[in-house]
Amino acid sequence: MAPGHWADFQYEIYLNGLTGAVPRLPADLTRLEAMVEQRLGPGPAGYVAGGAGDGSAIRANRAALERHRIVPRMLRDVAERDLTTELLGATLPAPLALAPVGILSILHPEAETAAARAAAARGVPYILSSASSTPLEAVAEAMGGAERWFQLYWGKDREVTRSFLDRARAAGYRVLVVTLDTPLLGWRPRDLDQAYLPFLRGVGTANYFSDPAFRAGLAKPVEEDPDAAVLHFVQLFGDPGKTWPDLAFLREHWEGPIVLKGVLHPDDARRAAEAGMDGVVVSNHGGRQVAGSLGAADALPAVAAAAGDRLTVLFDSGVRTGADVFRALALGARAVLLGRPYAYGLALDGQAGVDHVLRSLLAEFDLTLALSGHATPATVTAEDLAPAPPGTT
Numbered sequence: 509m510a511p512g513h514w515a516d517f518q519y520e521i522y523l524n525g526l527t528g529a530v531p532r533l534p535a536d537l538t539r540l541e542a543m544v545e546q547r548l549g550p551g552p553a554g555y556v557a558g559g560a561g562d563g564s565a566i567r568a569n570r571a572a573l574e575r576h577r578i579v580p581r582m583l584r585d586v587a588e589r590d591l592t593t594e595l596l597g598a599t600l601p602a603p604l605a606l607a608p609v610g611i612l613s614i615l616h617p618e619a620e621t622a623a624a625r626a627a628a629a630r631g632v633p634y635i636l637s638s639a640s641s642t643p644l645e646a647v648a649e650a651m652g653g654a655e656r657w658f659q660l661y662w663g664k665d666r667e668v669t670r671s672f673l674d675r676a677r678a679a680g681y682r683v684l685v686v687t688l689d690t691p692l693l694g695w696r697p698r699d700l701d702q703a704y705l706p707f708l709r710g711v712g713t714a715n716y717f718s719d720p721a722f723r724a725g726l727a728k729p730v731e732e733d734p735d736a737a738v739l740h741f742v743q744l745f746g747d748p749g750k751t752w753p754d755l756a757f758l759r760e761h762w763e764g765p766i767v768l769k770g771v772l773h774p775d776d777a778r779r780a781a782e783a784g785m786d787g788v789v790v791s792n793h794g795g796r797q798v799a800g801s802l803g804a805a806d807a808l809p810a811v812a813a814a815a816g817d818r819l820t821v822l823f824d825s826g827v828r829t830g831a832d833v834f835r836a837l838a839l840g841a842r843a844v845l846l847g848r849p850y851a852y853g854l855a856l857d858g859q860a861g862v863d864h865v866l867r868s869l870l871a872e873f874d875l876t877l878a879l880s881g882h883a884t885p886a887t888v889t890a891e892d893l894a895p896a897p898p899g900t901t
């Protein structure tokens with residue numbers, strides 16, 4: 509990252525305005541979802557925007573964040589700011605990574621590769637999903653010298669898991685994010701009502717179909733019987749039979765940091781620490797798994813307290829603005845993962861769209877930080893928040 513502040517993006521936009529150039533995407537990232545609905549058909553837009561059941565967990569995610577109001581402090585010298593953040597042995601330019609979002613080819617032909625390039629150009633880690641539409645080796649190349657994180661769907665076939673870990677290691681991925689909240693796909697009415705499940709057409713299976721261990725489990729090569737290959741994928745991608753002792757296998761086969769994604773209860777954080785894990789992502793999978801579940805931000809303070817200094821605590825589910833990043837840090841996260849907004853940026857303008865989303869979010873965060881009286885994320889605490897008056901959220 510060049511010297512300067514993320515907030516400089518604001519001046520860049522103003523200066524472009526002198527020549528009549530205005531950005532192609534809005535500065536208010538909450539507008540992107542409606543734009544994607546208009547641009548893409550209801551299938552892909554519904555898949556990304558949709559949630560479990562009645563959508564209550566998506567609403568809970570927003571409510572849990574909005575319930576906290578920022579209390580700005582004055583005259584604290586915020587002229588020079590530094591957003592760099594130490595995270596799991598690396599120095600990041602900001603407390604942010606891009607969340608694993610699978611099957612991005614339903615949104616844009618360049619899919620994960622474009623998202624990875626956009627993130628790498630800003631030094632932000634991109635967490636590649638197991639359910640990527642592009643093989644992990646090709647995405648690793650697109651990441652160049654940036655941090656490489658791989659998200660594992662920890663399925664039923666141990667050989668496939670082992671092979672994914674071997675491939676990820678060989679391709680230079682350093683951090684392993686193991687998603688625990690998706691051993692089964694949640695009940696998602698928008699997809700069910702449209703009978704829209706991209707996986708059934710083979711989207712998001714690139715890592716599997718290119719995997720020697722996966723291919724060894726098929727009666728016929730993928731190319732000869734793609735339907736059977738899809739069925740095999742559907743049967744093995746999740747494993748609802750797993751329990752905490754099973755983590756020993758992953759710990760044994762992955763030398764770098766392991767982060768468990770989808771932790772919402774403090775006891776699960778304690779178990780993660782006992783199992784030798786390095787971090788957790790407090791997340792309800794963007795409200796896509798358990799309708800009626802608590803807003804992820806509501807779980808954050810207790811998980812952070814249970815984690816203490818034994819685990820690095822990350823957060824996602826509902827982050828849409830710079831204020832949300834601030835709130836998550838104040839509630840105990842060290843960094844946040846951005847999910848749907850960058851997928852929308854990709855859908856609307858490819859790599860440039862992801863770049864716009866990243867820079868807008870971080871510019872807004874930088875300004876929020878400064879205008880609230882902080883020169884660095886490290887000084888943000890729960891003291892910077894006040895509860896919203898009852899009935900106002």
Ligand SMILES: Cc1cc2nc3c(=O)[nH]c(=O)nc-3n(C[C@H](O)[C@H](O)[C@H](O)COP(=O)(O)O)c2cc1C
Pocket residue numbers: 555556557607608609610611637638639659687769791792793794795824825826827846847848849851
């Ligand atoms: C379309 C879509 C696909 C996703 N795919 C994955 C995935 O492959 N692996 C995973 O761990 N999480 C996946 N997630 C969850 C995200 O990593 C993240 O937890 C979620 O998007 C956060 O909620 P938010 O986007 O509303 O902020 C997906 C989310 C969406 C919207």
Ligand SMILES: CCCCC(=O)C(=O)O
Pocket residue numbers: 610639690745793796
């Ligand atoms: C096979 C997993 C589906 C990707 C995912 O995590 C999601 O759609 O939420």
